[in-house]
Amino acid sequence: MAFLSFLRTHPYGLNLTLATCLGLMMFVGLFLGYAPLGVADATQGLLGIGDQRYIYIIQDIRLPRIVLGALVGGCLGTAGAALQGLLRNPLADPGVIGISSSAGLGAVIAIYFGLSSVYAFSVPALAIIFAIGAMFILIWLAGRDTSILTLILAGVAISSLAVALTSLAMNLAPNPYSLSDIVMWLLGSLSNRSYSDLALSGPFMAVGLTLLFAAARDLPALTLGEDTAASMGVNLKRLRLQVIFGAALSVGASVAICGTVSFIGLIAPHLVRPLTQHDPGRLLLPSGLLGALILVLADIAVRIAPGAIELKLGVVTALLGAPFFLWLIIYTRRSMR
Amino acid sequence: MIETRSLSVSLGEHAAVRDLSMKLNSGELVGLIGPNGAGKTTLMRALLRLIPSDEGQIFLDGQEITHDPAHFHAGDISYLPQGQDIAWPLTGRRLVALGRVPHQTSWSHLSAADDAAIDAAMELAKATDFANRPVRQLSGGERARILLARALAVGADTLLVDEPTAALDPYFQLTAMEALKTATQQGTSVCVILHDLNLAMRYCDRLYLLNQGGLVAEGQPHDVLNDANLKAVYHVDVARDAQSGLIVSHHLLG
Numbered sequence: 001m002a003f004l005s006f007l008r009t010h011p012y013g014l015n016l017t018l019a020t021c022l023g024l025m026m027f028v029g030l031f032l033g034y035a036p037l038g039v040a041d042a043t044q045g046l047l048g049i050g051d052q053r054y055i056y057i058i059q060d061i062r063l064p065r066i067v068l069g070a071l072v073g074g075c076l077g078t079a080g081a082a083l084q085g086l087l088r089n090p091l092a093d094p095g096v097i098g099i100s101s102s103a104g105l106g107a108v109i110a111i112y113f114g115l116s117s118v119y120a121f122s123v124p125a126l127a128i129i130f131a132i133g134a135m136f137i138l139i140w141l142a143g144r145d146t147s148i149l150t151l152i153l154a155g156v157a158i159s160s161l162a163v164a165l166t167s168l169a170m171n172l173a174p175n176p177y178s179l180s181d182i183v184m185w186l187l188g189s190l191s192n193r194s195y196s197d198l199a200l201s202g203p204f205m206a207v208g209l210t211l212l213f214a215a216a217r218d219l220p221a222l223t224l225g226e227d228t229a230a231s232m233g234v235n236l237k238r239l240r241l242q243v244i245f246g247a248a249l250s251v252g253a254s255v256a257i258c259g260t261v262s263f264i265g266l267i268a269p270h271l272v273r274p275l276t277q278h279d280p281g282r283l284l285l286p287s288g289l290l291g292a293l294i295l296v297l298a299d300i301a302v303r304i305a306p307g308a309i310e311l312k313l314g315v316v317t318a319l320l321g322a323p324f325f326l327w328l329i330i331y332t333r334r335s336m337r
Numbered sequence: 338m339i340e341t342r343s344l345s346v347s348l349g350e351h352a353a354v355r356d357l358s359m360k361l362n363s364g365e366l367v368g369l370i371g372p373n374g375a376g377k378t379t380l381m382r383a384l385l386r387l388i389p390s391d392e393g394q395i396f397l398d399g400q401e402i403t404h405d406p407a408h409f410h411a412g413d414i415s416y417l418p419q420g421q422d423i424a425w426p427l428t429g430r431r432l433v434a435l436g437r438v439p440h441q442t443s444w445s446h447l448s449a450a451d452d453a454a455i456d457a458a459m460e461l462a463k464a465t466d467f468a469n470r471p472v473r474q475l476s477g478g479e480r481a482r483i484l485l486a487r488a489l490a491v492g493a494d495t496l497l498v499d500e501p502t503a504a505l506d507p508y509f510q511l512t513a514m515e516a517l518k519t520a521t522q523q524g525t526s527v528c529v530i531l532h533d534l535n536l537a538m539r540y541c542d543r544l545y546l547l548n549q550g551g552l553v554a555e556g557q558p559h560d561v562l563n564d565a566n567l568k569a570v571y572h573v574d575v576a577r578d579a580q581s582g583l584i585v586s587h588h589l590l591g
Contacts (some may be wrong), residue, residue, distance in 0.1 A: 088424035233411025
């Protein structure tokens with residue numbers, strides 16, 4: 001408890017603790033997997049010395065997977081925190097409000113029409129375009145209404161449409177192989193990802209995260225509503241566009257890498273919020289770090305889980321996240337009474 | 338110093354403010370009074386350009402700002418709306434610190450000058466006692482004082498306040514008005530919407546009496562709040578204290 005109160009009063013302490021845990025788990029993740037490697041082998045592999053097979057396993061298979069996992073988790077955690085600040089609603093999450101499924105639809109269209117094999121960047125590009133479109137529809141439907149019900153209903157409507165169109169694409173899939181491709185990709189996974197995925201999506205993520213972190217001053221001002229925020233110098237139109245594009249870029253690029261991984265953007269901000277004294281601006285970084293940590297841990301769990309078939313990352317996060325979401329709705333409803 | 342010339346504002350089809358000219362001089366405490374729906378809040382929101390004006394002009398320190406976006410002049414005009422909803426349970430001090438947002442950039446932290454302004458504002462609004470408590474755990478009156486401190490912490494030359502005494506008990510109603518009075522003594526111009534006519538009479542330097550969007554009377558509180566005006570605008574008869582002229586009771590006409 002003393003440690004938690006220390007974290008609450010020292011924002012740098014919280015970020016440092018989360019960053020240390022993340023670094024540690026990323027390192028641990030290097031020597032966990034199908035091929036059992038010791039700490040020494042893994043370290044040598046990381047440094048590029050010793051057995052070539054180990055260097056290949058560590059540097060070309062596990063390292064990109066872990067780095068991408070951390071980046072995707074970081075993007076989802078930060079985007080969740082920023083969206084919650086913008087919409088002044090603790091239930092906002094890229095998955096719940098339909099950004100992830102819309103980005104998924106964009107990526108599926110790129111795969112379905114074979115664009116992905118011609119232009120590799122078409123997957124992140126279409127994922128991002130669809131994510132931006134979904135956010136605009138959400139703002140149009142839910143507008144400035146901060147009611148939880150309107151937001152969730154708008155999210156459900158957008159998600160349903162995206163899922164319906166994704167199902168249509170699967171229904172019309174020309175052969176069972178492309179159907180299986182789409183389904184496996186949609187389940188969410190980090191296996192077989194490489195540096196080229198990082199090169200493709202990394203710049204979008206970087207721009208998205210920069211936009212989101214630059215909103216750190218203005219998001220707390222929204223605590224008192226739009227009128228007061230505007231009177232305090234917050235350019236509401238710009239802030240809305242900044243967070244929409246930031247979330248769409250970072251989440252769209254994440255979905256392009258590993259399919260739909262849900263609920264990280266909901267769980268991470270909620271867990272660290274009390275430690276940031278509920279400050280929506282100060283929440284962004286710790287939420288991103290915790291999102292990265294959760295995803296790295298979930299990916300380690302997927303890799304070391306027993307069984308012949310590897311569990312999909314999106315399945316694991318959904319299994320963890322859905323009950324959490326349920327609990328959060330009950331908790332929010334109670335605290336609002 | 339803020340001024341309007343022949344300002345008209347509509348809310349949909351409804352003309353909420355009609356051809357209104359007013360002036361708020363520096364160091365002056367001016368009250369906007371009038372019955373519900375008179376256009377007081379609409380006028381204040383139009384001054385902040387939160388809603389567009391149909392006609393007329395708004396000037397800040399002699400410079401026209403009628404068409405400037407709402408987020409312009411943030412450090413010069415501070416606004417405390419009525420009955421604010423607080424989205425997150427920030428601590429009292431953190432909420433007051435939001436008043437310093439206009440003076441910060443995206444990546445900057447609170448400076449020593451910011452801290453001093455926050456402390457002074459909390460002191461003035463008598464909100465220092467609950468600096469470390471989450472605002473959601475505060476009573477309505479305590480919350481109102483924190484919100485007033487937030488508006489004062491901006492350190493703006495002009496302060497627009499919408500019903501700051503609504504949730505307060507008599508002691509803190511006076512405290513809030515004293516805080517605004519002190520602010521004017523430090524050179525701030527304050528425009529305050531009030532429903533308590535006695536508070537308006539005791540504290541304001543000048544009053545603007547509005548009804549159905551138009552200006553009914555302007556001037557010294559005792560002149561504006563005469564029996565004829567109160568009858569015409571509020572539809573009440575009043576009984577006054579002979580010495581101070583304050584209203585001791587009021588009842589429906591007829």
